[in-house]
Amino acid sequence: MAYNWNWSIFLSDTPAGDATYLGWLFTGLQWTVTLSLSAWLIALSVGSLFGVLRTVPNRGLALLGTTYVEIFRNVPLLVQLFIWYFVLPELLPRELGDAFKQLNPLLQQFLAAMVCLGLFTGARVSEQVRSGINSLPRGQKNAALALGLTLPQAYRYVMLPMAFRIIIPPLTSEFLNIFKNSAVATTIGLIELSRQAQQLVDYTAQPYEAFIAVTVMYLLINVTVMFLMRRVEVNARVPGYIGGSR
Amino acid sequence: MSELYEFDWSSIPGALPLLGKGLLITFEVTLTAIVVGIVWGTLLAIARISASKPLGFAAATYVNLFRSVPLVMVILWFYLIVPQVLKSIFGEGIADIRLASALCAFALFEAAYYSEIIRAGIQSVPRGQVSAAYALGLTHAQTMRLVILPQAFRNMLPLLLTQAIILFQDTSLVYVIGLSDFFGTAYKVGDRDGRLVELLLFAGLIYFIFCFSASQIVRRLQRRYAQ
Amino acid sequence: MKILTTVAASLVAASLFSPAAFADELTGTLKKIKDTGSITLGHRESSIPFSYYDDQQQVIGYSQELMLKVVDAVKADLKLARLDTKLMPVTSANRISLVQNGTIDLECGSTTNNLERQKQVAFSNTIFVIGTRLMTRKDSGIKDFPDLAGKNVVTTAGTTSERLLRKMNEEKKLGMNIISAKDHGESFLTLETGRAVAFMMDDALLYGEMAKAKRASDWAVVGTPQSFEAYGCMLRKDDPAFKKLVDGALAKAMTSGEAEKVYNKWFQQPIPPKGLNLGFPLSDAMKAIYKAPSDKAFD
Numbered sequence: 025m026a027y028n029w030n031w032s033i034f035l036s037d038t039p040a041g042d043a044t045y046l047g048w049l050f051t052g053l054q055w056t057v058t059l060s061l062s063a064w065l066i067a068l069s070v071g072s073l074f075g076v077l078r079t080v081p082n083r084g085l086a087l088l089g090t091t092y093v094e095i096f097r098n099v100p101l102l103v104q105l106f107i108w109y110f111v112l113p114e115l116l117p118r119e120l121g122d123a124f125k126q127l128n129p130l131l132q133q134f135l136a137a138m139v140c141l142g143l144f145t146g147a148r149v150s151e152q153v154r155s156g157i158n159s160l161p162r163g164q165k166n167a168a169l170a171l172g173l174t175l176p177q178a179y180r181y182v183m184l185p186m187a188f189r190i191i192i193p194p195l196t197s198e199f200l201n202i203f204k205n206s207a208v209a210t211t212i213g214l215i216e217l218s219r220q221a222q223q224l225v226d227y228t229a230q231p232y233e234a235f236i237a238v239t240v241m242y243l244l245i246n247v248t249v250m251f252l253m254r255r256v257e258v259n260a261r262v263p264g265y266i267g268g269s270r
Numbered sequence: 271m272s273e274l275y276e277f278d279w280s281s282i283p284g285a286l287p288l289l290g291k292g293l294l295i296t297f298e299v300t301l302t303a304i305v306v307g308i309v310w311g312t313l314l315a316i317a318r319i320s321a322s323k324p325l326g327f328a329a330a331t332y333v334n335l336f337r338s339v340p341l342v343m344v345i346l347w348f349y350l351i352v353p354q355v356l357k358s359i360f361g362e363g364i365a366d367i368r369l370a371s372a373l374c375a376f377a378l379f380e381a382a383y384y385s386e387i388i389r390a391g392i393q394s395v396p397r398g399q400v401s402a403a404y405a406l407g408l409t410h411a412q413t414m415r416l417v418i419l420p421q422a423f424r425n426m427l428p429l430l431l432t433q434a435i436i437l438f439q440d441t442s443l444v445y446v447i448g449l450s451d452f453f454g455t456a457y458k459v460g461d462r463d464g465r466l467v468e469l470l471l472f473a474g475l476i477y478f479i480f481c482f483s484a485s486q487i488v489r490r491l492q493r494r495y496a497q
Numbered sequence: 498m499k500i501l502t503t504v505a506a507s508l509v510a511a512s513l514f515s516p517a518a519f520a521d522e523l524t525g526t527l528k529k530i531k532d533t534g535s536i537t538l539g540h541r542e543s544s545i546p547f548s549y550y551d552d553q554q555q556v557i558g559y560s561q562e563l564m565l566k567v568v569d570a571v572k573a574d575l576k577l578a579r580l581d582t583k584l585m586p587v588t589s590a591n592r593i594s595l596v597q598n599g600t601i602d603l604e605c606g607s608t609t610n611n612l613e614r615q616k617q618v619a620f621s622n623t624i625f626v627i628g629t630r631l632m633t634r635k636d637s638g639i640k641d642f643p644d645l646a647g648k649n650v651v652t653t654a655g656t657t658s659e660r661l662l663r664k665m666n667e668e669k670k671l672g673m674n675i676i677s678a679k680d681h682g683e684s685f686l687t688l689e690t691g692r693a694v695a696f697m698m699d700d701a702l703l704y705g706e707m708a709k710a711k712r713a714s715d716w717a718v719v720g721t722p723q724s725f726e727a728y729g730c731m732l733r734k735d736d737p738a739f740k741k742l743v744d745g746a747l748a749k750a751m752t753s754g755e756a757e758k759v760y761n762k763w764f765q766q767p768i769p770p771k772g773l774n775l776g777f778p779l780s781d782a783m784k785a786i787y788k789a790p791s792d793k794a795f796d
Binding site for chain 3 (some may be wrong): 039040041042110113114122125126128129130132211213222223225226227229231
């Protein structure tokens with residue numbers, strides 16, 4: 025069966041008359057980027073918090089951190105997303121669950137996906153933060169404490185600034201992952217890029233054009249993120265470490 | 271009035287045979303992807319560090335392409351292409367096209383990830399080993415097979431296993447093409463019986479048990495190697 | 498091994514029936530069926546009561562029964578001793594391309610015959626007529642489409658209802674939040690869990706979803722039909738011999754009263770999975786197609 029290529033399909037109006045098909049793809053791109061960036065903020069803050077907790081000399085806090093990481097790393101992202109979106113609103117007290125479910129559906133999907141992706145990635149970030157902190161020479165912490173800094177101050181002014189600069193490369197790959205993982209939100213109906221690809225297939229019966237366009241968009245996101253993170257990496261290099269000063 | 275959700279787990283026991291069948295599909299996809307992924311990934315890794323520029327470039331393009339695209343899109347792509355290819359080879363709709371598409375997608379996708387692990391593993395073998403092998407009169411292929419790869423695989427075993435655990439979780443994404451793996455079956459049973467909440471929690475628990483146990487084993491291996 | 502036995506079976510069949518069967522040269526799908534001794538049927542997984550799985554993962558339903566009648570007719574016409582029937586589940590997203598590329602030979606489910614699709618596939622005689630309407634909770638206060646303004650409404654992705662709903666939303670500025678769910682099951686789940694106040698879909702399928710509900714009596718199908726649509730079986734384009742056979746078999750079932758018996762079984766009697774009686778009476782439009790079978794689209 026010969027395939028009839030039709031690239032001009034992107035310029036034709038959708039049956040709903042709200043945009044062109046290309047317009048749909050750009051809406052998808054916006055959702056993918058917004059979702060990934062906001063989830064990344066959650067991942068960084070939650071990941072740092074739990075990463076730190078796992079290194080403090082307190083067994084209870086360390087156990088809390090470990091529990092979080094083990095749960096979120098050992099359940100598939102898709103299952104976590106469905107639990108956030110389908111299960112949680114049912115388990116909440118009736119009024120609260122109902123209030124959530126009356127929200128604009130797009131907002132519901134976005135919130136569920138953002139929290140899910142944020143906490144999922146946060147577990148991975150916390151592993152990096154922990155290993156970054158553990159890789160610091162013990163002397164740094166002791167010196168900070170000897171200077172009269174409290175433990176929180178030692179983390180705030182000495183250990184974390186160093187640890188973060190060391191773990192930028194693995195964080196970059198987590199940052200790239202979050203954009204790719206955001207495609208899972210397609211399963212709860214969020215109209216991000218891969219959902220729009222499928223919608224275009226439904227409406228136009230031109231699957232190859234739709235998939236190629238969306239794949240190219242993901243490649244562009246990837247290249248852009250890598251370019252930006254390379255600049256961050258160069259600026260944050262620690263002299264004296266591998267890949268540090270020239 | 272604030273009433274809490276009333277759990278009803280009664281539809282799970284009757285659905286266990288179905289869920290077991292789904293779990294078999296999950297394992298089938300995982301194992302195929304591990305085996306094909308490691309073999310094909312090793313070839314890609316060797317191609318990437320080979321002296322031949324075009325070969326290295328082709329392998330790098332393959333790996334980078336697969337690593338830049340979301341798995342969801344990769345699965346959808348393969349579901350578009352594989353049925354056409356199967357048809358042109360076998361002429362008839364003989365196979366389960368969803369399973370065939372998922373097997374191809376995961377095998378070729380995982381190869382890209384495995385090849386990066388394997389490349390790092392190969393490069394971790396000291397250069398002196400290679401020189402020593404050549405001095406003993408081994409050919410390039412023999413050096414690879416008898417000296418480098420055995421050591422490399424030993425070094426990277428924990429990483430390969432960790433990737434396998436991630437892969438096992440990722441197979442749940444075959445949901446997007448409607449293949450009834452473990453998760454897909456759990457979802458369908460939950461939908462059929464109107465007990466989605468229970469089935470989703472149950473599925474999460476089962477995945478957790480498998481992955482947590484496996485990751486504990488990996489950790490023990492790592493510790494043993496570190497000694 | 499399987500191929501071998503198939504070849505052997507068709508050789509035997511050919512030698513037994515050669516003079517009569519080859520009186521006129523077979524082409525297209527019929528030739529393929531004859532050569533391979535098998536036919537591949539496309540079915541749906543959760544289009545209740547047309548084509549869906551029961552508890553034992555068997556495909557059942559109104560369209561499925563009619564499709565099997567067509568298979569019987571094919572078997573008789575080709576004078577095959579044995580015809581392998583292979584079933585392949587399809588979705589609304591891939592059904593057309595699977596027919597086109599020859600993966601499946603015939604699909605009877607809940608596929609609307611329209612002019613746009615006729616460019617890509619052929620349709621048999623109409624097997625069912627539906628109206629696109631709304632399902633809502635009985636106490637929701639929703640009576641018709643204008644009541645949906647500003648509300649969350651769900652429909653299934655890739656269906657005619659989705660297009661109609663989006664268009665209506667743009668044209669009449671209703672300000673609805675439209676949720677496009679992956680399949681009917683997910684659409685109904687969205688409605689049942691209170692995420693949407695109404696579910697727009699083909700009325701017969703809405704009744705079918707009710708058959709799965711925890712309490713069927715909570716739900717009602719309301720609203721003026723926004724369109725009437727004819728369901729047909731899909732087959733490959735430009736294959737007049739196969740189409741004639743399919744149409745003939747369906748017409749015979751309809752005019753002889755057999756189809757109405759099948760209708761009664763699925764729409765007027767308790768059906769799986771929960772033994773609910775849909776209580777969906779035979780409409781005038783349905784009586785008309787049973788009396789005078791036709792393959793015309795309604796748009």
